[in-house]
Amino acid sequence: MSDTPDKPDTPDVSEPPPEREAGAQIGVDSWVATEQGRRARGGPLGALARGWESTPDAAKLLVFLAAASTLPFWLNEGDLFTYGLFTLLYAILGLGLNVVVGWAGLLDLGYVAFYGIGAYGYALVSSPQYGIHWPAVVAIPAVMAATALLGLLLGFSARRLQGDYLAIVTLFFLQAFLAFTGTANPTIAGVGLTGGPNGIPNLDPLSFFGYRLTSTKQQYFFLLGVLAVVAAAFYLANLSRTGRGWRALRDDPLAAEVMSIPVDRLKQLAFVIGAATAGLCGAIFAAIEGAVVSTDFTVAVLITIYAVVILGGLGSIAGVILGAIVINVSAQFLAPQSDHPEIKRWLFYGTVLFLVVALVKPWYRAAVSLLGAVALGFCVHAIVAAAAAPSWTAGAAADAGSGSTGKAIASWVLITQGHGNFDTYVYIALVVALIVVRSVSGWWRAVALIPTLYLIPVVWENVLAPNPATTALILFGAMLVVLMTTRPQGLLGTPRVEVM
Amino acid sequence: MAAPLLELAGVSKSFGGLVVIDNLDLVVDEREIVSVIGPNGAGKTTLFNLITGIYPPDTGEIRLDGESVVGLPPYKITRRGAARTFQTLRLFQNMSVLENVMASQYGRTKVDVVRAMLRTPAMRREERAIRTQAEEKLSFFGQRLMGYRWNQPAYSLSYANRRRLEIARAMATEPRILLLDEPAAGMNPVETHEITELIGQLRDEGGYTILLIEHDMHVVEGISDRVVALDHGIKIAEGTFDAVATDPRVVEAYLGTKATTTK
Numbered sequence: 001m002s003d004t005p006d007k008p009d010t011p012d013v014s015e016p017p018p019e020r021e022a023g024a025q026i027g028v029d030s031w032v033a034t035e036q037g038r039r040a041r042g043g044p045l046g047a048l049a050r051g052w053e054s055t056p057d058a059a060k061l062l063v064f065l066a067a068a069s070t071l072p073f074w075l076n077e078g079d080l081f082t083y084g085l086f087t088l089l090y091a092i093l094g095l096g097l098n099v100v101v102g103w104a105g106l107l108d109l110g111y112v113a114f115y116g117i118g119a120y121g122y123a124l125v126s127s128p129q130y131g132i133h134w135p136a137v138v139a140i141p142a143v144m145a146a147t148a149l150l151g152l153l154l155g156f157s158a159r160r161l162q163g164d165y166l167a168i169v170t171l172f173f174l175q176a177f178l179a180f181t182g183t184a185n186p187t188i189a190g191v192g193l194t195g196g197p198n199g200i201p202n203l204d205p206l207s208f209f210g211y212r213l214t215s216t217k218q219q220y221f222f223l224l225g226v227l228a229v230v231a232a233a234f235y236l237a238n239l240s241r242t243g244r245g246w247r248a249l250r251d252d253p254l255a256a257e258v259m260s261i262p263v264d265r266l267k268q269l270a271f272v273i274g275a276a277t278a279g280l281c282g283a284i285f286a287a288i289e290g291a292v293v294s295t296d297f298t299v300a301v302l303i304t305i306y307a308v309v310i311l312g313g314l315g316s317i318a319g320v321i322l323g324a325i326v327i328n329v330s331a332q333f334l335a336p337q338s339d340h341p342e343i344k345r346w347l348f349y350g351t352v353l354f355l356v357v358a359l360v361k362p363w364y365r366a367a368v369s370l371l372g373a374v375a376l377g378f379c380v381h382a383i384v385a386a387a388a389a390p391s392w393t394a395g396a397a398a399d400a401g402s403g404s405t406g407k408a409i410a411s412w413v414l415i416t417q418g419h420g421n422f423d424t425y426v427y428i429a430l431v432v433a434l435i436v437v438r439s440v441s442g443w444w445r446a447v448a449l450i451p452t453l454y455l456i457p458v459v460w461e462n463v464l465a466p467n468p469a470t471t472a473l474i475l476f477g478a479m480l481v482v483l484m485t486t487r488p489q490g491l492l493g494t495p496r497v498e499v500m
Numbered sequence: 501m502a503a504p505l506l507e508l509a510g511v512s513k514s515f516g517g518l519v520v521i522d523n524l525d526l527v528v529d530e531r532e533i534v535s536v537i538g539p540n541g542a543g544k545t546t547l548f549n550l551i552t553g554i555y556p557p558d559t560g561e562i563r564l565d566g567e568s569v570v571g572l573p574p575y576k577i578t579r580r581g582a583a584r585t586f587q588t589l590r591l592f593q594n595m596s597v598l599e600n601v602m603a604s605q606y607g608r609t610k611v612d613v614v615r616a617m618l619r620t621p622a623m624r625r626e627e628r629a630i631r632t633q634a635e636e637k638l639s640f641f642g643q644r645l646m647g648y649r650w651n652q653p654a655y656s657l658s659y660a661n662r663r664r665l666e667i668a669r670a671m672a673t674e675p676r677i678l679l680l681d682e683p684a685a686g687m688n689p690v691e692t693h694e695i696t697e698l699i700g701q702l703r704d705e706g707g708y709t710i711l712l713i714e715h716d717m718h719v720v721e722g723i724s725d726r727v728v729a730l731d732h733g734i735k736i737a738e739g740t741f742d743a744v745a746t747d748p749r750v751v752e753a754y755l756g757t758k759a760t761t762t763k
Contacts, residue, residue: 233617240616240623241630244603248592255590258552260578260607260673269613497593497655 060318061231068224072217081216082332085288088223089281091324094308095230095317096277101306102315103238104270105250106158109302110170113177114147114275116297118282120181121146123200123292129191136206136287143283144276151275155268162253174302182294199293206287219288226284230277231317237273238317246270247315304331311483313493322491330479334472342405345397345465348475352456356449365446373453377412380454384414391417397461413457423463430455503566505530505709506551506582506677511560513543513550513733520546521557522733528677533703533710535720537744538730539753544713545587547730548679551711552584553577565676579607583675585666587682587713591654597665598650601634604669637668640706641698660691671702677709678702684716696722717745729753 052060071084093115100108121143125134134142157169185196194200206213206222213219237243245266249256257263286292304327312323333343353370360366385393395415397406409415416422433452440448464471489495506528513521520543528534536544550557553574562570569577583604592600609630611623638645641664649657654665663683670678683699684692696719702708714720720727720741727744729737731753737744744750 236617236619237613240613240627241602241606241609241611242613242616244595244599245606247595247599248603251592251594252590254554255586255592256603257574258554258578258584259604259669260575260583261603262573262575262606273613494594497653 057235057318061228064321065224065228069221072220077216080220083329084220085216085223086332087324087328088220088227089285090305090308090328091321092223092227092230093278093281093305094312094320094324095227095234096274096281097305097309098315098317098320099234099237099246099277100270100274101309102320103243103246103250104267105246106267106270107163107167108158108170108271108274109167110154110173110177111274111278111305112297112299112302113174114151114278115282115285115301116177116181116292116294117150118143118147118279119286119292119297120194120200120282121279122283122286123203124193126204126287127200128202129195129200130189133204135208135210136204136283137208140280140283144279147279147282148272148276151272152268154275155271158267158271159264174297174299178294178298181297194294197293197295199291201291203286203290203292205290206284219284223284226280227321230280231321235317242266242269307480311480311490313490314496315494316490316492319490319492326491331476334475344468344471344475345460348460348464349457352453356453360446360449365443369446369449369453372447372450374412376450376454377457381412381414391419394418395462397465409457409461413461415461426455426458427463430459503563504528505532505565506711507561507563507566508551509561509563511550511557511562513546513555513557520733521550524560524730524733524735526728526735528709528711530676531703531707531709533699533712533723533725535712535714535724535727535741536730537714537717537720537727537750541732542730542753543733544730545681546733548584548681548711548713551577551582551679575607578673578675581674581676582679583670583673583677584679585663585670585681585683587685589659589662589666591662591665591669593655594653596651596653597638597645597657598631598634600654600665600669601637601672602630604672605630605633605674608674634672637671640671640701641668660687663687663695667698667702671706671708675708677711680710680712680714682713682715684714684719692716692719695719699723721745 068084068088072080075084093111097108097111100106100111122136122139124130125132125142126136126139127133154170154173158166161169181194182197185192185194187193206219213222238246245256245261248259248261249263249266253263285296289296308323308327309320310323311327312321313319333347356366356370357363360369381393393410393414394417395410397409397413397415430452433448433455437445437448437452464474483491487493504527506526508524508526511521511524511526512519524547526534526547536547538544549555551562551569553569553572553576556571560570561568564577564580564582567580569580569582572580592603595603609626611620611626615623635650638650644661644664645668649661654662657665663686667678667680667683680699684695687695699710699712699719700723703710712720712724724741727737727739727741728735729744729747729750731749736749736753737747739747
């Protein structure tokens with residue numbers, strides 16, 4: 001638009017304002033201009049954004065599938081299970097939730113109940129519990145039909161309730177499910193229906209026409225296929241009159257109803273599709289795990305699935321898949337029982353370094369602060385080692401091993417042993433230092449950063465690293481806060497306008 | 501004589517103790533342009549809400565093409581052939597211009613979600629027809645809603661274009677009667693003139709019957725076959741624009757009575 005030929009090169013001030021056609025462009029051009037400004041963003045990020053937008057959606061899915069199908073060849077079975085399999089499972093769960101929340105705009109907090117009902121449903125028809133052994137090819141459609149029916153019933157609440165009220169009712173549904181499966185456990189035909197807190201063990205593996213999927217690799221490829229089918233089906237549904245109906249009723253239910261869209265029916269349809277998807281995931285999950293327990297379907301799982309959808313971008317299929325990758329991989333990395341404890345340390349130090357380099361301008365102030373912190377660290381360490389009791393420097397970096405990294409950290413950072421209060425003081429000192437950094441500017445800030453940058457690793461090594469369970473939650477929360485403040489619409493979401 | 505397209509007989513509606521529409525009779529014939537005027541709070545928008553089924557009347561009968569629509573949900577009334585716009589714009593803000601006009605064709609299309617997921621030939625055919633129809637309705641507004649604007653989100657449109665898009669969206673439901681709630685509100689004189697001409701074209705070229713709420717008397721004067729004046733839910737005058745505009749009760753409703761008469 002900037003090089004439109006019919007615009008004069010040098011605007012003549014004495015000329016009267018342009019005619020209506022050109023005048024009408026004034027309001028429009030603000031949108032076009034920002035849109036073009038966004039497109040014209042330079043650098044590798046801009047090129048990436050342009051490339052992303054110009055790629056057809058089918059090609060994106062194919063590239064993702066091709067990349068994902070190489071995973072089993074360079075990950076071991078354990079990593080494929082935690083990183084590969086569960087990412088796919090969360091992606092499919094997220095796609096189902098995206099129909100209900102992202103498109104139809106219904107705040108469904110009972111979603112995980114359908115996931116659980118799918119798992120228990122599979123357990124009842126494919127385990128020694130009642131001696132029924134349906135093959136997966138029969139069990140999965142049956143389970144999906146059952147959860148879809150329940151979704152239809154719960155969807156009746158969406159006809160009358162909106163927003164918070166719908167959330168309360170659906171959350172109650174989830175809690176009722178948990179109480180029923182975990183505690184109530186009614187005895188039917190001489191056996192506890194859901195096995196109570198012990199759940200139902202010894203489930204049959206997935207089997208299709210006598211072909212059994214027992215290895216992680218087989219299950220991974222099966223799930224990848226399911227994800228491809230679900231993503232394609234939902235993509236096409238979104239581009240149909242049904243998808244337009246959902247998005248219309250999300251924007252304005254009254255206007256949608258008056259524009260010949262049966263709002264109540266479409267809301268229930270969204271519930272049915274979401275429930276069937278969750279049921280499908282539940283059945284596959286149960287078969288892969290080989291057992292079901294009600295603690296696998298708690299509110300924590302619900303929050304994780306919501307995080308996948310919201311972080312990825314409500315309403316965007318590619319966003320949900322990316323969100324599943326980010327959430328699951330980072331959650332597994334940060335988990336206290338993770339196989340890669342050292343990763344956490346590098347992530348942490350890397351993030352701090354990145355923030356300093358990215359936020360402190362110009363670069364030589366950042367360099368002064370960083371070098372100053374390094375020098376300060378060695379000075380403090382040397383003084384304390386010479387003057388104070390040995391217990392002040394006796395600690396070792398948690399999880400860093402006895403290699404050169406561990407030694408380097410232990411000879412720079414004060415890691416104490418048996419000085420309980422030191423943890424608290426150093427933590428408070430860091431908070432104070434951060435406040436000081438925020439409230440001064442220029443060279444003063446660079447100077448204030450020196451002790452702050454030293455206090456950060458001291459806190460990490462003394463307080464956070466020895467308590468991985470708490471630290472994982474703090475870091476996970478911090479990551480979500482940073483991502484959501486920089487991109488409130490999610491990674492691949494479109495910014496929405498609610499009220500004009 | 502054929503039944504009138506829209507007929508209200510003895511319609512009343514109150515909210516709590518407040519009577520908003522009081523025993524109203526109204527008839528709109530095929531291909532007629534009828535304007536409803538009246539001061540703020542006269543019950544004009546409530547009249548539209550009653551016709552489109554947003555709430556049912558307390559008493560009385562509303563017939564569309566000879567058949568009662570009382571008690572039907574709004575989406576079914578729209579399918580029977582009455583589509584409206586809103587005084588406070590209610591577009592699907594986050595959908596594109598084209599999608600807004602495609603979405604409102606829901607009622608007269610059939611393909612279900614399963615066939616959409618499978619992308620059957622019938623689905624593709626219908627989708628093409630929906631798109632053609634949407635483009636055709638948008639082209640009714642000249643260059644205003646054409647070209648690159650199709651893929652813009654509705655919230656990015658200028659105010660006047662949003663009003664036009666609402667009309668296009670209502671047209672795409674293929675109604676027989678269009679209920680326009682203050683189409684010229686917030687428009688400048690040029691745009692008001694344009695919308696007045698457009699309403700005439702809607703009847704002459706589009707074949708629509710039009711029931712119009714409008715405060716701008718230039719619009720009302722320019723296009724109305726008949727004018728109905730409401731005050732406190734009561735029809736106080738009906739007839740040609742000149743007859744209604746000079747009716748003493750209409751003048752009184754707008755301007756009040758002389759202060760001296762109360763002495």
